Structures are given as structure tokens and as C-alpha cells.
Amino acid sequence: MDKHDISSLKQLLSTKKKIVLVPHKNPDGDAIGSTLGLYHYLLKGNHQVNVIAPNDYPNFLKWIPGEDSILKYDSQTKICDTLINEADLIFTLDFNAFHRTGNMETVLAESKAIKIMIDHHQAPEDYATYMFSDVSMSSTCEMVYHFINFLDGTDLIDATIATCLYVGIMTDTGSFRFPCTTSKTHEIVAHLIEKGANNADIHNHVFDTNSYKSLQLLGCALTNLKVVPESRTAYITLSQEELNRYDYKKGDTEGIVNYGLSLEHVVLAAIFIEDKQEGIIKISLRSKGDFSVNDVARTHFNGGGHINAAGGKSYLSLKDTVEKFISILPSYNKALNHE
Ligand code: 5GP
Numbered sequence: 001m002d003k004h005d006i007s008s009l010k011q012l013l014s015t016k017k018k019i020v021l022v023p024h025k026n027p028d029g030d031a032i033g034s035t036l037g038l039y040h041y042l043l044k045g046n047h048q049v050n051v052i053a054p055n056d057y058p059n060f061l062k063w064i065p066g067e068d069s070i071l072k073y074d075s076q077t078k079i080c081d082t083l084i085n086e087a088d089l090i091f092t093l094d095f096n097a098f099h100r101t102g103n104m105e106t107v108l109a110e111s112k113a114i115k116i117m118i119d120h121h122q123a124p125e126d127y128a129t130y131m132f133s134d135v136s137m138s139s140t141c142e143m144v145y146h147f148i149n150f151l152d153g154t155d156l157i158d159a160t161i162a163t164c165l166y167v168g169i170m171t172d173t174g175s176f177r178f179p180c181t182t183s184k185t186h187e188i189v190a191h192l193i194e195k196g197a198n199n200a201d202i203h204n205h206v207f208d209t210n211s212y213k214s215l216q217l218l219g220c221a222l223t224n225l226k227v228v229p230e231s232r233t234a235y236i237t238l239s240q241e242e243l244n245r246y247d248y249k250k251g252d253t254e255g256i257v258n259y260g261l262s263l264e265h266v267v268l269a270a271i272f273i274e275d276k277q278e279g280i281i282k283i284s285l286r287s288k289g290d291f292s293v294n295d296v297a298r299t300h301f302n303g304g305g306h307i308n309a310a311g312g313k314s315y316l317s318l319k320d321t322v323e324k325f326i327s328i329l330p331s332y333n334k335a336l337n338h339e
């Protein structure tokens with residue numbers, strides 16, 4: 001974001017605006033944290049601000065300050081359409097292509113509002129007037145912190161904003177351990193704690209909310225874990241029947257893919273989760289080092305993401321999806337064994 005963009009944004013935000021903030025579909029901690037952090041900041045500027053999420057999100061995010069004011073497009077479509085059509089500014093956070101908002105794609109594409117993208121994924125689409133896109137950033141929450149700083153608003157960061165932003169930095173960095181975590185990330189996090197983010201409480205809210213059944217589901221996933229040693233790959237499957245058996249709720253499978261990556265020598269981990277309602281297999285991919293799962297997701301599984309964390313989907317059966325995955329592994333063996 002250059003000086004010119006920053007000064008025009010300052011100018012735009014100097015008078016009261018109708019603003020809509022949008023995270024991606026199936027929002028995660030970074031998507032919700034960044035939209036709510038920016039929401040609280042913009043409210044201080046006396047704007048009319050609404051957060052519209054394409055759909056619902058897991059219970060472990062349903063305590064973040066302001067989350068009860070988030071509108072859900074899939075169940076409140078009419079009011080959301082009106083707000084989007086009347087908006088002066090639309091901020092899109094933690095995604096960079098409209099199709100990542102599911103059913104909101106058309107109304108967003110057709111809206112006349114000025115669009116501002118804040119995002120850290122690869123290959124941004126060209127829909128935004130103001131684009132703050134940086135793949136080197138740990139999280140969109142870290143970028144919202146920088147964005148507030150660009151607007152000379154750092155002094156306005158209070159415990160509420162700090163809490164929201166801490167959530168996304170914590171979740172997208174795997175609690176500050178992924179390579180995307182920089183010294184700058186730690187500096188920002190230190191500042192957020194100074195401003196009143198309670199790190200221990202936030203960690204408990206997000207990570208210590210297992211139910212007995214969700215731990216049993218984890219047990220099932222670990223039982224299903226398979227390793228392909230020659231490709232240094234581990235993968236997990238969860239069928240719809242298994243999800244039903246353990247009373248699956250949104251969020252219960254979050255983070256399970258990382259267990260594969262915790263195996264010695266493994267540099268690529270995948271999880272395949274059957275979703276009969278949507279008629280897809282949801283795929284999450286994780287890697288270590290410079291092996292790009294973004295490439296794998298983009299080339300083979302209708303998805304994308306980052307070098308070390310990406311997602312996608314398959315319209316094949318669970319069995320055929322896994323077969324396809326295993327069949328493409330040899331083409332990556334050189335890169336996988338190079339780590
Ligand atoms: P997850 O595996 O946690 O769903 O996603 C990992 C990363 O990949 C996240 O940053 C997420 O935004 C991105 N991602 C997940 N699914 C998709 C997808 O279908 N398309 C694209 N472009 N990115 C995805």
C-alpha cells in the first residue's frame with residue numbers, strides 16, 4: 001500500500017461512511033479476528049459498520065468481542081444484500097477472490113462500493129481499488145494492525161481490538177511456531193498484550209473447548225492416518241459416517257491435519273473430509289520447508305492458499321480422491337525428498 005493510497009484512504013475515512021466487512025466462507029480465527037478487529041476500529045471513527053460472513057463459524061470463535069453482531073449471508077440474505085448494495089466501502093479480509101465467499105460472489109462483484117482488500121494469500125484477483133496484499137505476512141490480523149498504523153490509528157487500539165487481532169495471529173501462526181512468524185509478528189503481539197489482550201485466556205477460549213466426542217473423533221482420525229514413506233507424506237480420511245458417529249460439529253476437525261505433519265520425516269500432510277451435504281471432499285494440506293501445498297491445491301484440488309497451508313475440494317468420492325492424491329505424489333517425490 002503506497003503513500004498515495006494511504007492518503008486517499010485517510011481522506012475517504014475522514015467522513016462518515018457506510019462500511020461492510022467481509023471474511024471468507026467457513027471463516028477461521030484469522031478471518032473473524034481481522035474483520036472484528038477492523039470493525040471495532042472503524043466504529044471509533046463513527047462510521048456505520050457491518051460485518052457480513054458468508055456462513056457460520058465454529059463455536060470456539062463465538063466469544064470474540066462483537067461476534068454476536070456478525071450477520072450471516074446464508075440465513076440473512078435480504079438484509080445483507082441491502083447493506084452491500086448501499087455500502088460506500090467494502091473491506092474484504094483474509095481472501096482475495098470473490099468465489100471464496102460462496103453465494104456472496106455475485107452481489108459483491110456487482111456492488112458499486114469502493115473495495116479494499118487486506119489479505120496474505122497468493123495470486124490476488126483484481127477487484128479492489130485499494131489492495132493491501134502481502135504473502136509474507138503471518139496473518140490478515142497482522143496486516144490489520146499495520147493498516148491501522150498506516151492510518152495513524154495505533155493509539156486507538158484498545159483491549160477489544162487487541163483481543164480480536166491476537167486471535168488471528170495466534171491461529172494462523174500455529175501459536176507462533178510456523179515459519180511465517182517473524183520478529184515483527186512478536187513485536188506486534190507484545191504490543192497487543194500491552195493493550196490488554198489476555199494471551200492465556202484467548203488460548204483457552206480457542207484451543208481448550210474439546211468435547212468428549214470431538215476427542216473421540218480425533219482418535220478415529222489418528223487411527224485412519226496413513227503414511228507414504230517414499231513421498232514423506234501422511235494423510236488422514238474422515239468419512240461422513242465417521243463424522244456422524246462422533247457427533248461432528250463445525251470446528252471439530254480444525255488442526256487435525258497437523259498431527260500428520262508431526263511425524264518424523266514427514267513434510268507433507270493431508271486430510272480428506274467427506275461432506276455429503278455439499279457433495280464434496282474438503283481437503284486441507286500442510287507442509288514443511290519450501291514444498292508448496294498451494295501449488296498442489298491449485299493444480300489438482302480446485303483450491304489454493306499459502307506455501308505451507310492450503311485447502312481445496314474434490315467432487316470425486318472419498319476413495320477416489322485419496323487414490324488421485326496417491327497417484328500424483330510420485331510427481332512430487334523429488335521436491336518432497338529434497339527437504
Ligand atoms: P484450511 O486447510 O485451514 O481450510 O485452509 C488452509 C489455507 O488455505 C487457509 O489460508 C485458507 O484460506 C486457504 N484455503 C482453504 N481452502 C481454500 C480454497 O478452496 N481455495 C483457496 N484459494 N484457498 C483455500
Ligand code: MN
Nearest residue numbers: 030094140172
Ligand atoms: Mn489468514
